Structure formats: C-alpha cells, structure tokens
Amino acid sequence: MTDIVAPALSRSIVTEIPGPNSRALLERKERVVAKAVPHQLPVFIESAHDAIITDVDGNRFIDLGCGIGVTTIGHTNDKVVDAVREQVGKLTHSLFGTTPYEPYVRIAEYLAAHTPGDHDKKSFFVNSGSEAVENGVKIARKYTGRRAVAVVEHGYHGRTNLTMTMNYKPMPYAAGMGPLASDIFHAPGSYPLQDGLSGAEAAERTQYHLEKHVGVEDLSCLVIEPIQGEGGFIVPADGYLPAMQEWCTANGVVMIADEVQSGICRTGATFASDHFGWVPDLVLSAKGIAGGLPLAGVTGRAEIMDSVHVGGLGGTFGGNPIACAAAVAVFEQIEADDLNGEAQRIERVMRPLLDELAERHPEIIEVRGKGAMLAVELIDPETGAPIPAAPISAAAGLDGVLVLTAGTDYNVLRFLPSLAITDDQIREAIDVIGRALASSLSAA
Structure with missing residues (x-):
C-alpha cells in the first residue's frame, strides 16, 4: 500500500501584516520584553511545519530563515x-x-x-x-x-x-x-x-x-x-x-x-x-x-x-x-x-533562480554559498556602496516570505530554507523576493 503524502501547505496572506492578533501581542511584548530583543517580521507565530510558519491571524509564510538555521530538518519534523x-x-x-x-x-x-x-x-x-x-x-x-x-x-x-x-x-x-x-x-x-x-x-x-x-x-x-x-x-x-x-x-x-x-x-x-x-x-x-x-x-x-x-x-x-x-x-x-541530497537539490533549484535575479539586477554583485546556505550580496554598481538588505527583507515579509539579512555591511540577503522545502515553494519564494527586490531598488 502506498503511503498518502499530504500536500505541502502554501503561502497565504489573509490579513494585513501585522494582523490584529499579532498587533495585540506586539503591544504586550512592548510592555514586558526588553526592547533590546527585536523582531524582524512583525507577527507572532502560532504553529509551523516543514517550511511553512503560520501566525496567530492565520497568515502562512514560506520560511527561508529556519530560526537562523535551526530547523534545518523542517519545523515540527514528525520523527523529532x-x-x-x-x-x-x-x-x-x-x-x-x-x-x-x-x-x-x-x-x-x-x-x-x-x-x-x-x-x-x-x-x-x-x-x-x-x-x-x-x-x-x-x-x-x-x-x-x-x-x-x-x-x-x-x-x-x-x-x-x-x-x-x-x-x-x-x-x-x-x-x-x-x-x-x-x-x-x-x-x-x-x-x-x-x-x-x-x-x-x-x-x-x-x-x-x-x-x-x-x-x-x-x-x-x-x-x-x-x-x-x-x-x-x-x-x-x-x-x-x-x-x-x-x-x-x-x-x-x-x-x-x-x-x-x-x-x-x-x-x-x-x-x-x-x-x-x-x-x-x-x-x-x-x-x-x-x-x-x-x-x-x-x-x-x-x-x-x-x-x-x-x-x-x-x-x-x-x-x-x-x-x-x-x-x-x-x-x-x-x-x-539522504538529507545532504536534499540540500543539494535546494541549491540546484534555488541558485539558477538567484542567478536570474542577478542578471536582471546588476546590484546583485555575487550569488554565493553551498547547498541550502545561499546568499546574494548587494552593491550599488555606480558608487560601490553597500545596498541595505533590510528593506528587501521587510517587503518580502509583507508578501509572505521570511528571509534574513547578513553581512558586515548589512547588504546580504541570506537563504537558510529547511531541507523539507519543496521545489514549488522555492520558486514561489524567489518570485516574491524578486518583486521585493525590484520595488526596493526602484524606491531607493
């Protein structure tokens, strides 16, 4: 008998970001949590599985951060x-x-x-x-x-x-x-x-x-x-x-x-x-x-x-x-x-998509990394100045994709997806990031 595999959850934004329940929790956080502890995406997560995180308002995000590389095997992995x-x-x-x-x-x-x-x-x-x-x-x-x-x-x-x-x-x-x-x-x-x-x-x-x-x-x-x-x-x-x-x-x-x-x-x-x-x-x-x-x-x-x-x-x-x-x-x-094979699969799917973004945007000076640890570095081609990655990350978050930043000059988008992410989720996520990149660069 063949096991029936449930389809992967998809990205779905059903409220403004942050939604009302997250806004209420953000107010509570402000009162009792030290302000030195930040948040990148202004939502509170209620549950997560594989590569999808769901907030308290029912919004679903493709997670390319994995808690900074922690849930590599996937959120709430069944065997774990x-x-x-x-x-x-x-x-x-x-x-x-x-x-x-x-x-x-x-x-x-x-x-x-x-x-x-x-x-x-x-x-x-x-x-x-x-x-x-x-x-x-x-x-x-x-x-x-x-x-x-x-x-x-x-x-x-x-x-x-x-x-x-x-x-x-x-x-x-x-x-x-x-x-x-x-x-x-x-x-x-x-x-x-x-x-x-x-x-x-x-x-x-x-x-x-x-x-x-x-x-x-x-x-x-x-x-x-x-x-x-x-x-x-x-x-x-x-x-x-x-x-x-x-x-x-x-x-x-x-x-x-x-x-x-x-x-x-x-x-x-x-x-x-x-x-x-x-x-x-x-x-x-x-x-x-x-x-x-x-x-x-x-x-x-x-x-x-x-x-x-x-x-x-x-x-x-x-x-x-x-x-x-x-x-x-x-x-x-x-x-x-063969989890290493899964990381290699992710690179085979994601790197060409990032290379395509780099062809469209000369501000991407390099695509680098290995496996499911990839990044793009952003430099102004005219001035040589670093381009901040935070606005791109913020715009992607509003559109349902969590992506982290990095770099000594804060000009790197880094991708740390879980090994459970599907090829379709990768393509959708990079499409969102492409839109965020285009809008952020045009507004700069």
Whole structure:
C-alpha cells in the first residue's frame, strides 16, 4: 500500500501584516520584553511545519530563515516530535555528569562518525553555539598551555563575553558592554569577492599576520567558520582552510571549525568543512543538530578533548536528554534519508533562480554559498556602496516570505530554507523576493 503524502501547505496572506492578533501581542511584548530583543517580521507565530510558519491571524509564510538555521530538518519534523514525546515521558533531566543516560552517548557516537577525519574523537555537550565556542577555546588553552585566541575578519561566534569579543563587528553584539575579553586577535581571512586572492595567497597573509601580531608561541587556537554566517555566507577560496590547518599543526595551534550555522547537512555535506578537504582539530555544532531543541556539541581529537581534567567540562543543562533524543532522530534521518541530497537539490533549484535575479539586477554583485546556505550580496554598481538588505527583507515579509539579512555591511540577503522545502515553494519564494527586490531598488 502506498503511503498518502499530504500536500505541502502554501503561502497565504489573509490579513494585513501585522494582523490584529499579532498587533495585540506586539503591544504586550512592548510592555514586558526588553526592547533590546527585536523582531524582524512583525507577527507572532502560532504553529509551523516543514517550511511553512503560520501566525496567530492565520497568515502562512514560506520560511527561508529556519530560526537562523535551526530547523534545518523542517519545523515540527514528525520523527523529532515522536522522539521528544517518548523521551519526555521517560526522563527530562538528571545531569549527565551525575547520572548518565544513553542518548548523550549515542549523539557522541554519531558525531565521531560524521565529523571530518577518521581519527579517534570524543565529544561533550552544552546548550548553545556560544557555549560550544567558549568550551572549544577552553579546551584548546588547556591542551596547549597557551593563552591567545585568533579569529578571522567578518566572523561571528556568539553573544557571551568571550564570543562577542571574537566577533568581527561590535555592533550590535558588544557595543557599550565592555570590558571585553583579553587575548583575542583578529586576522584577515579569505573573502574572494573583496580580496581577489587565491587560497594559498590568503593563507600566507593570515599566517604572516598571526606570526607578526600575535606570536605563534602564545597562540592556543584559530577559530574559523568554514562558511561565514553573519558575515554574509562568505565562502573561502579553495585551499585556504587546508593550508591554515597545515600551518596550525606545524606550529602546535589547535584549529577549530565553528560549524554552528554551516553544519548538520546545511550545505550539502554533513559538515561544511568537508567541501574544502579540511579536517579540523575540533568541530563545534549547534543550531540544526536537534531539530529545534537547544543542544550544542564540541567534538575533537581524543587527545585534545582528554587533556582537560575530570570535572573541567560540563554544565547543568548541557546534553539534556530530551534534546539528545531529538538529535538522535535528526541523525537517524541523516543516515536514512539522504538529507545532504536534499540540500543539494535546494541549491540546484534555488541558485539558477538567484542567478536570474542577478542578471536582471546588476546590484546583485555575487550569488554565493553551498547547498541550502545561499546568499546574494548587494552593491550599488555606480558608487560601490553597500545596498541595505533590510528593506528587501521587510517587503518580502509583507508578501509572505521570511528571509534574513547578513553581512558586515548589512547588504546580504541570506537563504537558510529547511531541507523539507519543496521545489514549488522555492520558486514561489524567489518570485516574491524578486518583486521585493525590484520595488526596493526602484524606491531607493
């Protein structure tokens, strides 16, 4: 008997945006929620499934943001929901460092199998990407006995004191919130559109900077996103990351892949590092790992991970059994359902549509990314000035498509659809974005 698959929900705007129920909730939010917590689309979401989110007024939006790459497997994925329901009735918390449980170990096994490289690996779990970065740095410092931490320009690593210091730009993540962490050093990376350098040339530039401005003898780790997220989905030149890993290994520096946004099948490889032939010493995962539940992991070479003394790693909620059960369901689908193939399908459908937009609009200076992690950068062809992406995103939202912005100069539209999005939904969404782009550029 053939399973009957329900048709995917479609985009549908039935009220003005925001509708009356969202407006009422926005007024309540204004009274009791800190104003520093923004909203991009002025609606309140009541439910979501796969690639469609539905607000409290019954408007349905195609979601190209996935909660900034979290619901990669799709909103309310059936197998994740089933796993969570089962787990919540068995065990909600015990603290793994006190009384362990099997799902935590199972996720560590999955990460050992799926992160780049065939060396022995170990993992431990925390709640968020920022925590994963913090702990990756802690481990690297402990292992090397060195203090300095290096990152590259246009990077984003989180909102804690350490990670907001590691970010390339202080606004809005760190402005006025100092003093910031010490011993953090920023170096030029690889941004082919802007620097025009080959991977080898960009690596030589980064290495020279680190040798002269930091000093290798003090450098514990180099933390890099294989594809930069908030920086604008910057894809490094071929050869850059392996060259930097070779330099790090030769100089006793731990090289860390921040795969918080680019990992878990987002790019058509389980981890984006695989696209570049890069085998990092440590890999940081979060966002899409647990299908919408808070979980993050640090996975690395066993000798590096085991350099930390007993009790030196942990946290009350890290590796919560419910989140781990959700992550098990995600990895089961990675292995059974070819989720990387779905990300590759999305690129096959979406990239030509974005290329067509670029042909019509010279303001799109580049279409870039991999898999279901794509972006367009907007530059005024006459002045060379960045074109703000926010008005385009806002116009698309009013027309039923949620799309995020990014970029150091806020001039990038980034696309992070769930792997459950259909080809028709992609086409409809890009059609909406095309209209938003045309209207915004004509009004500028």
